[in-house]
Amino acid sequence: xxxxxxxxxxxxxxxxxxxxxxxxxxxxxxxxxxxxxxxxxxxxxxxxxxxxxxxxxxxxxxxxxxxxxxxxxxxxxxxxxxxxxxxxxxxxxxxxxxxxxxxxxxxxxxxxxxxxxxxxxxxxxxxxxxxxxxxxxxxxxxxxxxxxxxxxxxxxxxxxxxxxxxxxxxxxxxxxxxxxxxxxxxxxxxxxxxxxxxxxxxxxxxxxxxxxxxxxxxxxxxxxxxxxxxxxxxxxxxxxxxxxxxxxxxxxxxxxxxxxxxxxxxxxxxxxxxxxxxxxxxxxxxxxxxxxxxxxxxxxxxxxxxxxxxxxxxxxxxxxxxxxxxxxxxxxxxxxxxxxxxxxxxxxxxxxxxxxxxxxxxxxxxx
Amino acid sequence: xxxxxxxxxxxxxxxxxxxxxxxxxxxxxxxxxxxxxxxxxxxxxxxxxxxxxxxxxxxxxxxxxxxxxxxxxxxxxxxxxxxxxxxxxxxxxxxxxxxxxxxxxxxxxxxxxxxxxxxxxxxxxxxxxxxxxxxxxxxxxxxxxxxxxxxxxxxxxxxxxxxxxxxxxxxxxxxxxxxxxxxxxxxxxxxxxxxxxxxxxxxxxxxxxxxxxxxxxxxxxxxxxxxxxxxxxxxxxxxxxxxxxxxxxxxxxxxxxxxxxxxxxxxxxxxxxxxxxxxxxxxxxx
Amino acid sequence: xxxxxxxxxxxxxxxxxxxxxxxxxxxxxxxxxxxxxxxxxxxxxxxxxxxxxxxxxxxxxxxxxxxxxxxxxxxxxxxxxxxxxxxxxxxxxxxxxxxxxxxxxxxxxxxxxxxxxxxxxxxxxxxxxxxxxxxxxxxxxxxxxxxxxxxxxxxxxxxxxxxxxxxxxxxxxxxxxxxxxxxxxxxxxxxxxxxxxxxxxxxxxxxxxxxxxxxxxxxxxxxxxxxxxxxxxxxxxxxxxxxxxxxxxxxxxxxxxxxxxxxxxxxxxxxxxxxxxxxxxxxxxxxxxxxxxxxxxxxxxxxxxxxxxxxx
Numbered sequence: 001x002x003x004x005x006x007x008x009x010x011x012x013x014x015x016x017x018x019x020x021x022x023x024x025x026x027x028x029x030x031x032x033x034x035x036x037x038x039x040x041x042x043x044x045x046x047x048x049x050x051x052x053x054x055x056x057x058x059x060x061x062x063x064x065x066x067x068x069x070x071x072x073x074x075x076x077x078x079x080x081x082x083x084x085x086x087x088x089x090x091x092x093x094x095x096x097x098x099x100x101x102x103x104x105x106x107x108x109x110x111x112x113x114x115x116x117x118x119x120x121x122x123x124x125x126x127x128x129x130x131x132x133x134x135x136x137x138x139x140x141x142x143x144x145x146x147x148x149x150x151x152x153x154x155x156x157x158x159x160x161x162x163x164x165x166x167x168x169x170x171x172x173x174x175x176x177x178x179x180x181x182x183x184x185x186x187x188x189x190x191x192x193x194x195x196x197x198x199x200x201x202x203x204x205x206x207x208x209x210x211x212x213x214x215x216x217x218x219x220x221x222x223x224x225x226x227x228x229x230x231x232x233x234x235x236x237x238x239x240x241x242x243x244x245x246x247x248x249x250x251x252x253x254x255x256x257x258x259x260x261x262x263x264x265x266x267x268x269x270x271x272x273x274x275x276x277x278x279x280x281x282x283x284x285x286x287x288x289x290x291x292x293x294x295x296x297x298x299x300x301x302x303x304x305x306x307x308x309x310x311x312x313x314x315x316x317x318x319x320x321x322x323x324x325x326x327x328x329x330x331x332x333x334x335x336x337x338x339x340x341x342x343x344x345x346x347x348x349x350x351x352x353x354x355x356x357x358x359x360x361x362x363x364x365x366x367x
Numbered sequence: 368x369x370x371x372x373x374x375x376x377x378x379x380x381x382x383x384x385x386x387x388x389x390x391x392x393x394x395x396x397x398x399x400x401x402x403x404x405x406x407x408x409x410x411x412x413x414x415x416x417x418x419x420x421x422x423x424x425x426x427x428x429x430x431x432x433x434x435x436x437x438x439x440x441x442x443x444x445x446x447x448x449x450x451x452x453x454x455x456x457x458x459x460x461x462x463x464x465x466x467x468x469x470x471x472x473x474x475x476x477x478x479x480x481x482x483x484x485x486x487x488x489x490x491x492x493x494x495x496x497x498x499x500x501x502x503x504x505x506x507x508x509x510x511x512x513x514x515x516x517x518x519x520x521x522x523x524x525x526x527x528x529x530x531x532x533x534x535x536x537x538x539x540x541x542x543x544x545x546x547x548x549x550x551x552x553x554x555x556x557x558x559x560x561x562x563x564x565x566x567x568x569x570x571x572x573x574x575x576x577x578x579x580x581x582x583x584x585x586x587x588x589x590x591x592x593x594x595x596x597x598x599x600x601x602x603x604x605x606x607x608x609x610x611x612x613x614x615x616x617x618x619x620x621x622x623x624x625x626x627x628x629x630x631x632x633x634x635x636x637x638x639x640x641x642x643x644x645x646x647x648x649x650x651x652x653x
Numbered sequence: 654x655x656x657x658x659x660x661x662x663x664x665x666x667x668x669x670x671x672x673x674x675x676x677x678x679x680x681x682x683x684x685x686x687x688x689x690x691x692x693x694x695x696x697x698x699x700x701x702x703x704x705x706x707x708x709x710x711x712x713x714x715x716x717x718x719x720x721x722x723x724x725x726x727x728x729x730x731x732x733x734x735x736x737x738x739x740x741x742x743x744x745x746x747x748x749x750x751x752x753x754x755x756x757x758x759x760x761x762x763x764x765x766x767x768x769x770x771x772x773x774x775x776x777x778x779x780x781x782x783x784x785x786x787x788x789x790x791x792x793x794x795x796x797x798x799x800x801x802x803x804x805x806x807x808x809x810x811x812x813x814x815x816x817x818x819x820x821x822x823x824x825x826x827x828x829x830x831x832x833x834x835x836x837x838x839x840x841x842x843x844x845x846x847x848x849x850x851x852x853x854x855x856x857x858x859x860x861x862x863x864x865x866x867x868x869x870x871x872x873x874x875x876x877x878x879x880x881x882x883x884x885x886x887x888x889x890x891x892x893x894x895x896x897x898x899x900x901x902x903x904x905x906x907x908x909x910x911x912x913x914x915x916x917x918x919x920x921x922x923x924x925x926x927x928x929x930x931x932x933x934x935x936x937x938x939x940x941x942x943x944x945x946x947x948x949x950x951x952x953x954x955x956x957x958x959x960x961x962x963x964x965x
Contacts, residue, residue, distance in 0.1 A: 053862075054377075054378070054863070055378070071378065072379050073377070073378060073379030074378065075863065075864070080864075081860065081863045083856045083860060085854070087856035087857045087859065088860075089857060090857070092874075101865050104864055104865035148860075148864070385770065388768055389768070391765060392768075392770060392773075393772070395780075396779050397779075399780055399783060400779040400780070400782060401806075402798070402799055403782050403786065406794050406798065467689055469685030469686065470685060470686045470688070470689035473682060473685040473686035474686065477682055479683050479686060485686065485690065488690075489693065492693060492697045494947070495701075495941055495944055496896065496915070496916055496941070497897050497916070498897065498915070498917075498920060499704060499937035499940055500701070500704075500937075501919075501920065501923070502703075502704065502924065502930060502933055503699070503701075503707070504700055505924055506703070507699075507700070507703075522696070523696075526696035526697070529689055529693055530693065558685060587787045589787075589789050590899045593903075594920070604789045604790075607787070607789055608789060608793070608904060618797055621793060621794075621797060622794070625787075629787055629790055632785050633782060636782075636785035637778050637781075637785075643781075644845065644847075
């Protein structure tokens, strides 16, 4: 068990201009489940492979515990990895797959068999120990890949999108099992995914990456309620945060209707010198059926317990859309005219990215 | 792409390992290529240079090439052998393609019932030793007056390369997305139309590779040629063997003849390199 | 794309073929196949049948005798024919050694070429050249330039090492031929094994790295098993081609007790000077039968191809 640290870690693929990972500084605590999340090309897999030793560093260093492992071979790093496509050894049985690493490290046969059996029991793989990977279903293969990592009792677990090849239902179920397992084993885990829901539900902390640069590393709660910049605000949370560009002179107007901001936001707004501003509110801060703003419904997504209502209205001469989260049952339908109320947690962003202020905002009452 | 992962210098791997292995690879390459290199070298030597202990330094000359390409009456000339080979190979390859393309269509695109059996039949003809057929073929050829003609070799080489071509084209045609064929069918294209507008354009590289392989095997073929056409209609492989003489030195001349004989095929093989393996493995390997 | 699994055979178990099926009209479908099929059948089966007929006669050309039916006499005499047995032995030794040695060498070269190094493409191009060389040329060049007792390159090298000059082809005819065969066929095996190495998923190799396997350990435990079907394919194809070697024997040794293989032997007995057509046909039939047996054993590999499984 050990901590993992990236110190200005950089990787530039030969022949490319932009680094895949650029000066990444990240500290992962012992026993923590750190999720690396971001769109494709964000560098999250590259960063993971740097820890594994499958990707060299062009600058900076990677530490496991106190040890600088930047130039150390993968097999000498004591890390275990679960690959996206599982990478099971095709000609070996499930038992041999799980015992492979132990065999390479010259663990005696009896101990190997015992450890494999133990892990197989935990993962419900006992009936499959003599089968070959091609005889297993996707979910079973995924568990074998996990088992192969667990049996090694390494210092660090590395997981590269381990659930993305499972069907939706199995994914949700396995997600919970995985999180539970990690908590029980308490081994430092670095977990890569492109799915922000997975990131938010599993990680102790989540690191959001984009184009090789770290955007924000924080607890899921902080990411959701205090996004560091526009990208994080738009990436985390589903449906995405509503973002409205507007002029920075108070009062801020959305769709022509003035907004009341709390004191903290107002003072930050005062010291903001830029020409434009972006106001962000999550769907739960947007309500329809009441309010001063006139809009019409574009579409309603009825999910049973709640509904996401997509509306459109005029703002600064253009038609913009917004999403509102309303409790079920919701009575409106496409084309209906409806009123919109903004009231709740809000964020102000510099259009270039950084967050300026967070607080509450609401439409000024009419009249 | 797979395998390439093992080819790069991994993290923590010592740099010199790669360099040493690269050097070993080059050593093996040079050793393997040496006889070819030596053959080319010798072709530029005077006979006395070639027929003494191996020498690297000498004054090069093109005389040997002149010697072997000048026509000597009564003997098989380079010109005659070359034209025989050229026509036999060209015609047989074209006929092979004309026969194999529709056959591959019938096996891959719109498979006939029992297409597996048919494919197996084609490959089984390769199992049977060529030598077993030579006697009846020789008798047939003699009775039909086809001995010592180009025609008999054209027929035989077509038969020799046909299974290979059918297998190779079958494997290439199988890769064409079925939607394209169905779209062409709906648009009214029959066999000819589908071939012309969909199949051949896509499979063109595969077609070229198939043709190249047929050319290689037909050009290099010696057994049938020497059995059936020793007197006339003789091809390049036979011509090469005539450059051995029991009187006087012949090594340099032989080398020159060998170079001339091999150049077309070696060039064809270098060009078709990447696709060659598919043909050689009867489509088993891409 | 697995065309075979999706296509229904017309008239298959689902019941009678649909009455008005515009898409599948059996004879129309078969038509494009017929020319190639007919051509091949004629060219292979007719000689085969003729061989059977001749083998049942005592036909010789020199001295010319009337062809009379003698039943299976030719076959009865076969096992006593020492020359035939010798030729069979030579064939087996020649084929097996050439196939095995070129397979091993080809695998080694493939492993070397699988890594990135300077000029790798050029090296590969040079390495496949021996396979492209005309077999008669290969035989002649090796016989006269490499192996020659007087001015052969090989002897030049061994002389530097203090050994006597050896006339290789006369002293070791079979081995000399095998050397040339290996020289020509190693590139073929190399290409097949290279395809095998490159078809291994990169992820599996990376997993092995992370799991602690050494380079050699990975090769032994993972790569070799993965290469097995490729080795089988190489062995099968190599055997098919090498069993029929004629050119090298003809130009290097012209026959002779230790280097006459079956193809050359049959040639010698028939139009190569023996003119014993009846007997030669019997030999041919025997060879064909043996080939069919070998082919049936090899059928397993072929049927894997036909099930649509491309190995790579």
